[in-house]
Amino acid sequence: MNALEVNGLTKRYKGFTLENINFTIPAGYIMGYVGRNGAGKTTTLGLITHQIKSDSGSIKINGMEYKENPERYKEMIGYIQDICYYPGDFNLLDIKGIMKDFYQTFEEEKFMEYVNKWKLPEKKKIKDFSKGMQVRLMFAGILARDTKLLILDEATNGLDPVVKQEILEILQEYIQDGDRSVIFSTHILNDLEQIADYIFFLHEGKQVMYDTKDEILEKYILVKGGLEDLNEYMEKNLIGLKKTSVGFEGILESDKSIHLSKNCVVEKPAIDQIIVSYIKHKEG
Amino acid sequence: MNAVKFMKMDFLKIKSQIKLMIVIIAFVMVFSFKMLTKDMLGWSVMYMIFMGIILASLPFSVDTTTSGGFVTLLPAKARSRVYGRFLYGLVFLVVCTLIGSAISVSYAIKENVDLKGLLLQIIVFFGAGVIVNSLQFFVSYLFEIKNAQVLSIMRIIPGFLFFFCGSVLMDKISENQESMNAFSQTVSKIIEYKEAVAIGFFVISMLIMVVCMMICAKREERKEG
Structure with missing residues (x-):
């Protein structure tokens, strides 16, 4: 089973086109999605999460297209970016309440386990969290529910080496059961050497290289x-x-x-x- | 059902403004007792709706590019997000209207003033508030303003317009006996058919809200494909 299938994905903007992107990530693998700033990495991820509408092409998560069941499609996605996306005035308990309301598979106990493990303050406003704490909170929100695809958009930017290492370990743990996959967009290539099974290289909106890391190195x-x-x-x-x-x-x-x-x-x-x-x- | 969840989230987004709201409510309570007259019992409702219109748009300024990402990733259709936002605006205005009405009624009881005509004023102000609020939500969705400063200005304009127009109307009516009589006559005529007028205005304001909501929902859905 492929966790993610992208076929002929195209999005045109004035002055930039993401053109004919094709790749698949089998379940249980991590793919590094690399390219310079402005290469089209975030656009691709926006298309996968359906925050942006594509001009052509298809995307399937666990064999399902967005139009088949938009709610289930989004439930299968875990998304982490370099800037914390939770409203800054919310505290951790507000986030827990929202997650519980919206995600059918959200497990409150599991969420609190991560909160306690990472010593995240319950009543402090999220905007007052350190960057490391904000990333951990985003992870807690994802690891406490049943997702099939974890999307990381430059998530390790600006993190200290300890937190960064911790994240790489979480990613390995995440794919361990062979049922879930990760797409890891970054321009910090050293991170990929350790964990990526596949590499997709994008340049100015065009696909340049896509293969297993070992094949590329060979x-x-x-x-x-x-x-x-x-x-x-x-x-x-x-x-x-x-x-x-x-x-x-x-x-x-x-x-x-x-x-x-x-x-x-x-x-x-x-x-x-x-x-x-x-x-x-x-x-x- | 998801719309109700989004509405709840919008109320969460404004919780940091609760202290400000309490101050405004206290202000309205104190000044209403000084400004209310037996003919213009609806002043306090107008003040509360004025505040309501300004604060109702607050969630738009929380939906910046980053936090907007979190909201759009939630497993729900784009239309539920829009319905939730309009529902939040409506509930917010209902609460403001109820508080304003309670102030007016308290005044009327204290000063032993006849409550006749208050219901009509409440419906007119509430309906006008719903229309102004729906239009400001419509504009916010249409132009997708993310700049915090522009949003702050945008947030104030509709409320002030509502307040300014309401005040001018109130002043014009009360400035001389002639217009007062004309207003009284109009009110008397309206009061004759007050149920029909009230229902008509309420239906129109709701229709405007629903049309704005539908257009915004379609637009948001198209964006996500």
């Missing part, structure tokens, strides 16, 4: 060498070629490595090196 190599080793073929095929006065460095598709000079050094690249090289390549 598919590319990092090549380093002296300037004398840089031939015409390599100059043409190296992605994000960086030249210095003594040498060069760039990403190359593994199957093109037969043309490499024997003096070149070949290393396994990190995901962020591949993505950054691609961005440099695309932007000339």
